[in-house]
Amino acid sequence: MTAALPLLDVRNLTVEFATRRGIVTAVEQISIAVAKGETLGIVGESGSGKSVTSYAVMRILDRAGKIANGTVSFSGIDIRGMKEDEVRDLRGREMSMIFQNPRAALNPIRKVGKQIEDVLIRHVQAAPSDAREKAIEILRQVRIARPEERYHAYPFELSGGMCQRIVIALALACRPQLLIADEPTTGLDVTTQKAVMDLVVELTRERGMSTILITHDLGLAATYCDRVVVMEKGKVVETADSAIIFKSPLHPYTQKLMRATPRPNATLRGLLPEGEALPNPIPAPPANDDAAMLLKVENLVKEYPRQGATTSVFSLFKPKAPAADATFRAVDGISFEVRRGESVGLVGESGCGKSTTSMMVMRLLDPTSGRILFNGEDIGGTKAKDFAGLPQRRRIQMVFQDPTDSLNPRFTAVRAIADPLLRMGGLKGGAAIRARCEELARRVGLPVDLLDRFPHQLSGGQKARVGIARAIALDPELVILDEPTAALDVSVQAVVLNLLQDLKVSLGMSYLFVSHDLYVVRMLCDRVIVMKSGRIVEEGPTERVLAAPEAEYTRELLSAIPHPPV
Amino acid sequence: MSVAATPAPAQASAAVATLKHARYIIGENPVTGVAFGIFVLLALAALIGPFIVPFDPLASDTAAALNSPSAKHWFGTDQLGRDIFSRVVVATRLDLGIAIFSVALVFALGGLSGVAAGYFGGWTDRVVGRLADTIMAFPLFVLAMGIVAALGNTVTNIVIATAIINFPLYARVARAEANIRRDAGFVQAARLCGNSEMRILLGHILPNIMPIMMVQMSLTMGYAILNAAGLSFIGLGVRPPTPEWGIMVAEGAAFIVSGEWWIAFFPGVTLMLAVFCFNLLGDGLRDIVDPQRRT
Numbered sequence: 001m002t003a004a005l006p007l008l009d010v011r012n013l014t015v016e017f018a019t020r021r022g023i024v025t026a027v028e029q030i031s032i033a034v035a036k037g038e039t040l041g042i043v044g045e046s047g048s049g050k051s052v053t054s055y056a057v058m059r060i061l062d063r064a065g066k067i068a069n070g071t072v073s074f075s076g077i078d079i080r081g082m083k084e085d086e087v088r089d090l091r092g093r094e095m096s097m098i099f100q101n102p103r104a105a106l107n108p109i110r111k112v113g114k115q116i117e118d119v120l121i122r123h124v125q126a127a128p129s130d131a132r133e134k135a136i137e138i139l140r141q142v143r144i145a146r147p148e149e150r151y152h153a154y155p156f157e158l159s160g161g162m163c164q165r166i167v168i169a170l171a172l173a174c175r176p177q178l179l180i181a182d183e184p185t186t187g188l189d190v191t192t193q194k195a196v197m198d199l200v201v202e203l204t205r206e207r208g209m210s211t212i213l214i215t216h217d218l219g220l221a222a223t224y225c226d227r228v229v230v231m232e233k234g235k236v237v238e239t240a241d242s243a244i245i246f247k248s249p250l251h252p253y254t255q256k257l258m259r260a261t262p263r264p265n266a267t268l269r270g271l272l273p274e275g276e277a278l279p280n281p282i283p284a285p286p287a288n289d290d291a292a293m294l295l296k297v298e299n300l301v302k303e304y305p306r307q308g309a310t311t312s313v314f315s316l317f318k319p320k321a322p323a324a325d326a327t328f329r330a331v332d333g334i335s336f337e338v339r340r341g342e343s344v345g346l347v348g349e350s351g352c353g354k355s356t357t358s359m360m361v362m363r364l365l366d367p368t369s370g371r372i373l374f375n376g377e378d379i380g381g382t383k384a385k386d387f388a389g390l391p392q393r394r395r396i397q398m399v400f401q402d403p404t405d406s407l408n409p410r411f412t413a414v415r416a417i418a419d420p421l422l423r424m425g426g427l428k429g430g431a432a433i434r435a436r437c438e439e440l441a442r443r444v445g446l447p448v449d450l451l452d453r454f455p456h457q458l459s460g461g462q463k464a465r466v467g468i469a470r471a472i473a474l475d476p477e478l479v480i481l482d483e484p485t486a487a488l489d490v491s492v493q494a495v496v497l498n499l500l501q502d503l504k505v506s507l508g509m510s511y512l513f514v515s516h517d518l519y520v521v522r523m524l525c526d527r528v529i530v531m532k533s534g535r536i537v538e539e540g541p542t543e544r545v546l547a548a549p550e551a552e553y554t555r556e557l558l559s560a561i562p563h564p565p566v
Numbered sequence: 567m568s569v570a571a572t573p574a575p576a577q578a579s580a581a582v583a584t585l586k587h588a589r590y591i592i593g594e595n596p597v598t599g600v601a602f603g604i605f606v607l608l609a610l611a612a613l614i615g616p617f618i619v620p621f622d623p624l625a626s627d628t629a630a631a632l633n634s635p636s637a638k639h640w641f642g643t644d645q646l647g648r649d650i651f652s653r654v655v656v657a658t659r660l661d662l663g664i665a666i667f668s669v670a671l672v673f674a675l676g677g678l679s680g681v682a683a684g685y686f687g688g689w690t691d692r693v694v695g696r697l698a699d700t701i702m703a704f705p706l707f708v709l710a711m712g713i714v715a716a717l718g719n720t721v722t723n724i725v726i727a728t729a730i731i732n733f734p735l736y737a738r739v740a741r742a743e744a745n746i747r748r749d750a751g752f753v754q755a756a757r758l759c760g761n762s763e764m765r766i767l768l769g770h771i772l773p774n775i776m777p778i779m780m781v782q783m784s785l786t787m788g789y790a791i792l793n794a795a796g797l798s799f800i801g802l803g804v805r806p807p808t809p810e811w812g813i814m815v816a817e818g819a820a821f822i823v824s825g826e827w828w829i830a831f832f833p834g835v836t837l838m839l840a841v842f843c844f845n846l847l848g849d850g851l852r853d854i855v856d857p858q859r860r861t
Contacts, residue, residue: 364754388760398758406751410773423760470755 005076006033007210008057008095008178013070015049015056026052026065028234034178039201039211041225041242043218043257045489046460049234050214054180057212058097059087075177093123095178096171098200100186102163106155112166113139113151116173123174135173142169143199160350161192165199172203179204182214189349189516190560197224197562216489218261219562222246230254260494262519264546268501271494271523293376294510295338295361295478300370300380302331302356330356332534333370338478343504343511345521345542347557348531357531358480358514362398363387374478394424394474399500401483403463407455413466414451417441420473440469445499461492465499472503480512485520497524518558522546530554598850604843611658621649623656623809632826642828644817650829653809654836660810661840664721665790668728669783676733677779678772680740685748685767694741698734706731710793714802724803728790739782743775784848788841795837811837 139147400406627647795812818830
C-alpha cells in the first residue's frame with residue numbers, strides 16, 4: 001500500500017436487498033481500498049457478499065438491491081452519487097468486469113470480432129474504419145492463435161478457455177484502470193485456469209492496471225494476489241498481504257478456510273476445524289491383494305457421430321452416406337478394475353471421457369463396444385433403458401455433481417430418499433419407509449426435521465447429503481461419485497468428503513471417484529487413473545502417482561493446481 | 567456443520583403454507599385478486615345459478631317482450647319476453663362446462679403426447695410434431711367449424727372440436743418443457759432409483775411442467791369459452807332456445823340497430839369478463855403452484 005490515493009476506495013459500504021421477509025443486509029460496513037497496479041483478492045464462501053460488493057462498485061445491483069450507506073470513490077470521483085449515464089460511460093472504459101460463465105457473457109449469435117468492435121466503437125476507442133484491425137490486434141494480445149480467422153468465429157465454436165479469453169479481450173479493450181474478475185476461472189480446467197490467470201496477471205501488470213479477483217479458491221488468491229480480503233457473511237474479517245495471510249491467518253474464519261482447502265500433505269480429517277475433528281481415525285482400507293474383483297472394465301469404447309452425421313429418414317436426401325471417419329471416440333478402449341472396498345479416482349480434464357466412462361459403468365449410457373463385468377457378470381450387454389429392471393441396478397449407484405440439479409424440485413427430501421426404496425427396496429408401508437429414510441438421514445448427518453423440505457429450502461451441503469442418502473439407500477456395492485463436491489464451498493466440501501469416507505468404511509462400499517482435482521482424489525482414493533482424450537495415460541497407487549508422476553500430462557495437471565503455501 | 571437454510575418452520579402444515587402463499591400472491595398482485603373474485607362469481611353461477619335466478623330462462627312472455635333493463639328485469643327482456651339476466655346466469659354452466667371439458671381433454675391428449683414427444687424424442691416426437699403441424703395448417707376456427715359440421719351438431723362435438731384446435735399449443739409447450747428436462751440430473755437419478763421410463767415421465771417430469779401447463783390451461787380456458795360462443799354465434803353446436811352466451815349475442819345482434827342494445831350487450835359483457843378473468847388468473851396461478859416461488 002504505497003500509493004497515497006487509492007484507485008478505488010470503498011468506505012463503510014452497506015448494501016441492502018428488499019425481499020419478502022423484509023430488508024436483508026448483504027454487505028455490512030465494509031471498507032476496501034485498491035491501490036494503482038495492485039491485485040486484490042476478495043475471498044469468501046457463497047453468501048459472503050463478495051460478488052455483491054463488486055456489483056455495488058460497478059453500480060449494477062439489481063432492482064431490489066441498493067447501497068444503503070457508505071461511499072464508493074473511484075480515483076476521487078464519488079460513484080454512488082453519479083447519474084446512470086455517467087456510470088455507463090465509466091463502465092468498460094475505466095472499470096470492467098469478467099464474469100464467471102464466459103459463454104453466457106458473450107452474444108451467442110454475433111461473431112466475437114464484431115463484439116470486440118462494438119465495445120471499441122461504443123467507447124470511441126476506434127472508428128468503424130479501423131475497428132477491425134484493432135479488434136484483431138486485441139485478439140492477438142489475449143494469445144488467441146490465428147486471430148484473423150478467429151475474428152469470424154461464433155462463441156459456440158470456441159472452447160471455454162477461449163471464450164474466457166474473448167471476455168478478457170472485451171474487458172480490456174478500452175484499457176480500463178480497474179478490472180474486476182468475478183470467479184473468472186470457475187468451470188474451467190486447471191490447466192486452462194492457469195493459462196487464463198497468467199494472461200490476466202501479465203496483461204494487467206504490463207498496463208499498470210488494478211485488479212480485484214473475487215474467488216472462493218484460497219489457492220488461486222494466494223498465487224495471484226498481492227493482498228487478500230477475507231469476507232464472511234457480508235463483513236470483512238481479515239485483510240492482509242497474501243504472503244502473510246496464508247502463513248499466519250489471524251481470524252478464526254480464515255484459519256478454518258485455510259484448513260478446509262485441499263492441499264498437498266493434507267489429510268481428510270485435517271480439513272475439518274480443530275474442534276470438530278472426529279475422534280476415531282479412519283481405519284486403513286482392507287488389504288486388497290486377494291480381495292474379490294468388483295468391477296472390471298475391458299476395452300470400453302464409446303463413439304459418437306460427428307456433427308451433421310445424423311441418421312434419420314432425412315439422410316436419404318443427403319448426397320452421400322457419412323464417411324467412415326464420421327465418428328468421434330469419446331472413450332477409446334480403456335480397461336481398469338475396481339476391487340471390493342477400494343476407492344479409485346478417475347481424473348482428467350473436461351472432454352477426456354471420464355464422465356462418459358462413469359455413465360457407461362453406471363449403465364445410463366450404452367457402450368459402443370467393450371465389456372463391463374460387475375461381480376463377474378457382463379452388465380454392458382443390457383440396454384441402458386432396460387437396466388432399471390435388473391437386480392444389479394441396486395448394487396451400482398451414483399452421487400451426482402450438482403446437488404441442486406439432481407434433486408427433483410417438486411419432491412421433498414424424504415420423497416427423494418424414498419424413491420429407490422419405493423422402486424426396489426422391497427419395504428412395505430409408509431411407516432417402514434419413513435423410518436428407513438430417517439435412519440439414512442441420521443447416517444449422512446441431515447437433521448431429520450429437514451426431511452419435509454423441498455430442495456430449494458435446503459442449503460448446498462444439505463442437498464448434497466440428500467443425494468448421498470439416496471445413493472446409499474439400497475446398500476450398493478459400488479458408488480460412482482461424479483465430482484460430488486464441485487458445487488460446494490470448501491468448508492462444506494471438507495465435511496462431505498469426510499462423510500463419504502466414513503460411509504465407505506462403515507458400509508463396505510467401493511467408490512469410483514470422478515474428479516478434476518488431484519488433491520481431493522489424493523485424500524479419498526487408494527488408486528488413481530489419469531485420463532486424457534479418451535485414453536488412460538497413467539494408473540497406479542495415488543501416493544505414487546502424485547509423488548512421482550510418470551506421464552508428462554500428470555505432471556502438467558499437478559503443477560497447474562494453485563494451492564496456498566503449505 | 568452446513569450453512570443453515572431459511573428459518574421457516576418445517577412442521578407448518580402444507581395447507582396453511584399454501585393459503586399464506588396464495589394470500590401473499592394476491593396481495594402482491596391485486597389484479598389476480600380481482601380475477602379470482604370474478605372466477606368465484608362465475609363458479610357460483612355455474613353451480614347454483616339455475617336455482618336462484620328470478621325467472622325461468624326458457625319461459626317466454628310476449629306481453630313483456632323487448633323491455634329495457636328495469637328493477638324487475640335487471641338486464642331487460644328479449645324479443646320473446648325471456649328474462650336476460652336469468653338466461654345469462656343459467657348459461658354460465660353450459661359455457662364453463664364446455665370450456666372445462668375441452669381443456670381437460672386437450673390436456674390429456676396434447677399435454678401427455680407432448681411430454682412423451684419431448685422425453686422420448688425419435689418417432690414419437692416426429693408423429694406428434696407433424697400432427698400438431700397439420701392442425702396448425704388450418705385456420706383454427708374454420709377447422710373447428712368443419713369438425714362440428716362433420717361430426718354433428720352437438721355439445722359433445724363442440725368440446726371435441728375445441729380440444730383438437732388447442733392440441734398444438736399444449737403439445738408444443740409440453741414438448742419443449744419435457745425436452746429441456748430429459749437429461750436433467752434428477753431424471754438420471756430417477757433412472758438409478760429403478761424407475762421405469764413411463765414412471766419417470768409421469769412421476770418426475772410431468773409434475774415439474776405442471777406450473778407452466780396450469781398457465782396454459784387457464785389461458786386456453788378463455789379461448790375455449792370464446793370458441794364455444796363463436797361456434798354457437800354462427801349457428802353451430804348449441805341450439806336455441808338453450809341459454810348460451812354466443813347464441814344470445816347472435817340473437818341480440820339484429821336488434822341493436824333498432825335500439826334494443828341490451829339483448830346482445832349483457833351476454834357479450836359476461837363473455838368478455840369470463841375470458842378476461844381466465845387470462846389474468848393464468849399468471850397468478852403460476853405463482854401459486856410453483857414451489858420455487860415459495861420461500
